[in-house]
Amino acid sequence: MSSVTAGSSTAAATLGLSRTAVRAKVRVRRKGTAQRVRTAISAIVIVIWCLLPFYWMIITAFRDVGYTYDTAFWPTHVTLDNFTTAFSTALGNHLGQALLNSLFIGVCVTAIALLIGTFAAYALARLDFRFKGVVLGLILGASMFPGVALITPLFQLFTNIGWFGTYQALILPSISFVLPLTVYTLTSFFREMPWDLEEAARIDGCTQGQAFRKVILPLAAPAVFTTAILAFISSWNEYLISSQLSSDATQPVTVAIASFAGSQPHQEPYTAVMAAGTIVTVPLVILVLIFQRRIVAGLTAGGVKG
Amino acid sequence: MSTATEVVTPGPPRPVRRGRTLKRNRETRVAAYLIAPTIVLLAIVIGYPIVTAIIQSFQNDPGLNATTGQFVSGGFAGLSNYAHWLLQQCMDASGNTIACPPGNLGSGFWNAAGVTFFFTVVTVALETAIGTWFAIIMNRTFRGRGLVRAAILVPWAIPTAVTAKLWYFIFSVAGIANSLFQTHILWTSDTWASRFAIIIADTWKTTPFMALLILAGLQLIPEEVYEAARVDGASRWRTFTTITLPLIKPALMVAILFRILDALRMYDLPAILTGGGGGSGNATTTLSILVIKQVRAGYNSASALSTITFIIIFIVAFIFVRVLGTNVVRTQEAQQKGTKA
Numbered sequence: 001m002s003s004v005t006a007g008s009s010t011a012a013a014t015l016g017l018s019r020t021a022v023r024a025k026v027r028v029r030r031k032g033t034a035q036r037v038r039t040a041i042s043a044i045v046i047v048i049w050c051l052l053p054f055y056w057m058i059i060t061a062f063r064d065v066g067y068t069y070d071t072a073f074w075p076t077h078v079t080l081d082n083f084t085t086a087f088s089t090a091l092g093n094h095l096g097q098a099l100l101n102s103l104f105i106g107v108c109v110t111a112i113a114l115l116i117g118t119f120a121a122y123a124l125a126r127l128d129f130r131f132k133g134v135v136l137g138l139i140l141g142a143s144m145f146p147g148v149a150l151i152t153p154l155f156q157l158f159t160n161i162g163w164f165g166t167y168q169a170l171i172l173p174s175i176s177f178v179l180p181l182t183v184y185t186l187t188s189f190f191r192e193m194p195w196d197l198e199e200a201a202r203i204d205g206c207t208q209g210q211a212f213r214k215v216i217l218p219l220a221a222p223a224v225f226t227t228a229i230l231a232f233i234s235s236w237n238e239y240l241i242s243s244q245l246s247s248d249a250t251q252p253v254t255v256a257i258a259s260f261a262g263s264q265p266h267q268e269p270y271t272a273v274m275a276a277g278t279i280v281t282v283p284l285v286i287l288v289l290i291f292q293r294r295i296v297a298g299l300t301a302g303g304v305k306g
Numbered sequence: 307m308s309t310a311t312e313v314v315t316p317g318p319p320r321p322v323r324r325g326r327t328l329k330r331n332r333e334t335r336v337a338a339y340l341i342a343p344t345i346v347l348l349a350i351v352i353g354y355p356i357v358t359a360i361i362q363s364f365q366n367d368p369g370l371n372a373t374t375g376q377f378v379s380g381g382f383a384g385l386s387n388y389a390h391w392l393l394q395q396c397m398d399a400s401g402n403t404i405a406c407p408p409g410n411l412g413s414g415f416w417n418a419a420g421v422t423f424f425f426t427v428v429t430v431a432l433e434t435a436i437g438t439w440f441a442i443i444m445n446r447t448f449r450g451r452g453l454v455r456a457a458i459l460v461p462w463a464i465p466t467a468v469t470a471k472l473w474y475f476i477f478s479v480a481g482i483a484n485s486l487f488q489t490h491i492l493w494t495s496d497t498w499a500s501r502f503a504i505i506i507a508d509t510w511k512t513t514p515f516m517a518l519l520i521l522a523g524l525q526l527i528p529e530e531v532y533e534a535a536r537v538d539g540a541s542r543w544r545t546f547t548t549i550t551l552p553l554i555k556p557a558l559m560v561a562i563l564f565r566i567l568d569a570l571r572m573y574d575l576p577a578i579l580t581g582g583g584g585g586s587g588n589a590t591t592t593l594s595i596l597v598i599k600q601v602r603a604g605y606n607s608a609s610a611l612s613t614i615t616f617i618i619i620f621i622v623a624f625i626f627v628r629v630l631g632t633n634v635v636r637t638q639e640a641q642q643k644g645t646k647a
């Protein structure tokens with residue numbers, strides 16, 4: 001608690017400066033060195049908090065299996081063996097197949113959610129209609145829905161109609177949480193778009209189709225793209241439903257990693273699991289870092305967990 | 307377009323209003339077409355399972371009748387599936403209602419509910435406190451702010467299943483947590499240690515997300531308010547409690563609500579990090595884990611439990627919105643207007 005107090009109290013004094021980033025008009029004030037040092041230390045604490053466990057996973061992934069419990073904080077006994085082990089199918093692990101499954105499921109879910117969600121988001125953002133609040137509330141409520149409440153009926157249904165372990169049995173339930181997220185995030189983005197430009201283009205002689213193609217589409221593209229990333233990540237990270245409804249052939253990476261088997265029955269293959277985790281996470285982290293600004297905008301606009 | 311001309315023509319306000327109603331009617335029709343696919347799809351993937359689950363929760367499991375030896379296909383069960391969980395009532399071999407024996411999943415309900423609420427209260431409290439601090443730091447200008455804002459997304463981007471495996475390694479008996487602090491704690495099998503292992507892992511992963519939501523609220527506070535407080539000689543703590551907190555309250559409440567609903571359905575972390583049990587086998591069993599354990603042991607009973615879980619989450623959300631006056635939709639709209647200005 002004391003750190004919260006200290007952090008917030010200095011915030012009050014230095015907030016004038018932080019505002020300058022947003023509003024250039026505010027004059028720059030001299031800042032005490034002590035405060036600057038405190039801010040720097042806090043920032044370092046945040047970065048360590050966020051990156052240290054992630055860093056630990058990566059250096060373990062590159063560490064020889066004989067030195068699994070090495071406590072050095074820098075890479076030691078570097079090897080690529082763990083990645084070979086992670087992809088090996090000799091012990092009944094299917095990481096390569098699982099990566100393809102996750103990719104396929106993620107792309108399908110994202111495509112369906114965007115295709116259908118864009119229409120709904122356009123209506124919610126642009127049109128004035130009755131029951132708008134009800135529809136918004138319904139969609140928000142759907143995104144907060146516990147996935148576990150869907151499992152029992154779906155498990156039974158999919159077993160009965162022979163869908164158990166198929167791709168569609170994994171794609172359909174994922175839509176239940178990806179679609180609300182898509183609609184909500186896109187609605188927030190669409191509300192902020194300068195729609196007056198459409199009118200302006202029409203006045204300048206564009207047809208409605210041209211105005212849509214040349215003005216609205218390029219403006220909406222980043223919003224749709226960001227939403228696609230968020231939708232894909234939330235589908236990629238799903239575990240609960242897939243762990244119950246997938247088979248060995250269709251299981252996504254989250255399930256594959258959670259049930260990763262080693263050569264010894266009672267010995268967890270930590271280094272190989274960390275290698276698998278690195279493979280699954282690093283592309284995602286790179287994607288997130290590249291589109292950092294837009295993702296933060298999407299997350300805080302939608303306010304829904306991805 | 308017809309409204310535009312009507313608004314322009316001077317006259318009594320009545321035609322204007324009628325024009326607006328007409329426009330609204332027309333837009334309602336268009337909106338219905340645009341929203342229909344979303345609603346239909348959600349009805350299929352959420353509505354159908356929910357209705358099925360509720361119907362099933364009032365059915366008996368099909369099976370052999372112990373007294374007659376004949377196969378019975380279930381039938382109406384009344385509230386017995388609910389009583390099984392809420393009152394620990396089981397059926398004995400001859401169909402009489404008895405108290406569930408220890409080890410039966412039914413006797414684990416209140417424990418699971420307690421564990422779920424304990425996780426929810428502790429993780430959300432920690433994440434709110436630490437997240438607020440993170441947000442305040444990130445709201446300042448300093449060199450390397452971009453790095454901090456990028457780093458904050460890393461825990462969020464890592465799949466929970468991978469997070470669980472990562473902390474499983476960190477908390478292993480010979481792992482870095484024990485060797486760093488020179489301890490020999492059984493993080494994944496001791497009752498309280500396994501609970502705290504989950505709380506630590508969840509706090510690590512979710513605090514940055516919380517910080518981002520709170521930061522969005524912080525950025526809306528105008529600098530003038532702080533200037534005024536400074537002129538009046540308010541202390542830093544007073545400024546925080548009387549200015550910052552009340553002004554970020556709407557954003558904070560929405561963030562907390564989302565987190566509470568999320569924590570109440572926690573599954574991935576305890577299922578992987580402690581194998582669903584931890585300690586004596588149910589130290590970290592949340593309601594979601596209990597449902598999954600039950601699914602293969604009997605659909606109808608599992609349906610009742612998932613319906614109970616759903617109702618609990620609904621009630622918590624309802625109380626939160628009513629008592630604390632959180633208006634999720636309006637708060638978010640205000641935030642968007644604020645960032646636009």
